Amino acid sequence: MKPIHAMRPWSLTLLSAVLSLSGCFDGEPASRATAPPAQAPVTVEHGLGRTEVPRPVLRTVALDMNEVDFLDQLQVPIAAMPKDFVPDYLARYRDAADTLDAGAIVQPNLERVHAARPDLILITSLQANHYRALSEIAPTVQYDVDYRDSHSGYTEVIRQHLTTLGQIYDKQALAAEKIAALDADLARARAVTTGRSERALVVLHNNGAFTTFGVKSRYGFVFSELGVQPASAELDTGLHGQPISSEFIQQANPDILYVVDRTAVMEGRPRLNAETLSNPLLRQTNAWRQGRVRFVDPQAWYVTAASPTALSRIVDDVIEGYQD
Template sequence: MNKKAAIIAGVAIIGLVGAFALGGNKKKSQDTALEANASMKIVHSLGETDVVKNPKKVVVFDYSVLDTMDALGIENVVGLPKATLPESLEKYKDKKYADLGALKEPDLEGIKSQNPDLIIIGGRQADFYDQLSEIAPTISVNKDNKDYLGSVKKNIDTVAKIFGVEEKAKEEFAKAEKKIEELNKKVKEQDINALTVMVNEGNLSVYGEESRFGILYQSFGFKSKDQNIDDSTHGQNVTFEYLAKQNPQVMFVLDRGVAIGKSESAKSTLNNDMVKSMDAFKNDKIIYLDGTTWYLNDGGLNSLNTMIDDAMKAVNK
């Protein structure tokens, strides 16, 4: 081959290589774009919704989901209801996040102005589902009182799937499960019975094994002192005489006033002779639960650990 022919051949080869490289880069860009725009079908408590993978602008009305997103480092939140934010989520009071109404009264116009790619709600916003779905794809998460921990895991897995962080979610949930196993073992060894009491402006209500606080019994291992509690949403109203008669080894107390931003009232309400006659009082086994966690954002990836730590006080005291 003469010198001129060699040069021509070399140029041709370089051109072919360049063409293949450009073609490969173009295909890679196309694949990336397709992946970014890919959607998935999310089955949730109110139906099925097609959701774009890793949505960039997300409105969140369920604090447990916000808690999970925060734990997983997902920074795609553009707005939320700020009025009753738990202390653990106070960073979302920053002005860069839009304030979009109250937990039970979403600001529909405000939400629309954010042009979200996804809206995530909970049971408190169920009545607004159709209106919200007209603004953007909307999914609803809830917790099953009969299988509390299982439904919590499902919600965490759903968030992880949407944002492509399944492995991290799996690792973090496994850590929580290990803590639960350790707690359950200690509770079972000590054979501890308990009552869960909510104090609301002087009124008392108790919650059983299939209530919103059922994780204490289903997963943490405590035995409900009263097996016949009516597990309604707002609990079963009771008296101080009832508490003294049941006389549980441990009494878990949630102060609803603190949970919704009002002044503390549970300790003063329970400061009476009947309560002081109970074994739980005498043995320093009245456990005051973290109100905002248990009442507003229970079952998030971070808040689940707070719940475990609260319950652990019953066996470590």
């Protein structure tokens, strides 16, 4: 073998490449050798604290369906997620072998989360009581959406979260496109509701019982941001609504009635419709007589409601309520 100093230039280049390649297998995993270069971390301030997120983030655990939808919209792979209540528009993740089952939305399985080897964990207030334990596994960021009162700043929180995730995953341009689409959906709703006098009621159906949601409640944004006129503006309710009777709905006499069928989601039953909702008092309302009872997408309204796909579907349902 010739001494290195006697080799031709192309031989030195080849030898350098061989030695470099062999180093990848000399005690260093190939995945580490081919990993993307480190980027500047992103610091996120949220309701539970201040989280520094090292980048790049290659493996993400999303513990809320809203977060799953955000990641799906931004084309970010999902390492693990709860698979107990997955909306139909995210169904491809339910059986995906490369997306681990992280347990239940309200009770994530911490061992499975750990087994997913996340670089980042995304949560909402539904998992807030696990924040400390999750933070010991990986940097954890809470999406500060208020599920109890969406009357003020609701869609701005969605915009901000899209912007934050765009920074974390280096998807700023795509995040900006999703924000523009969100604004277009809001404008679409306002174009229909502005100047309309119809009053609407949002009710949740649960095994034959009803609760309703006022202007400061889980569905407050329907009134404040989509421009729907409330049939009962005095009702200030929270996450699960205020229990009401059929007589209440009859007396409120809404022109439009939006029915969210919780039972269909929680028990996997067929969604209610005009034939299966046999309630004589509801049939006496203006909404029923005018054919403006809308059995809305329960997965978008109840399981998510705070993500791009969900909001677009909610806008579709709201607009449909104004159609004869």
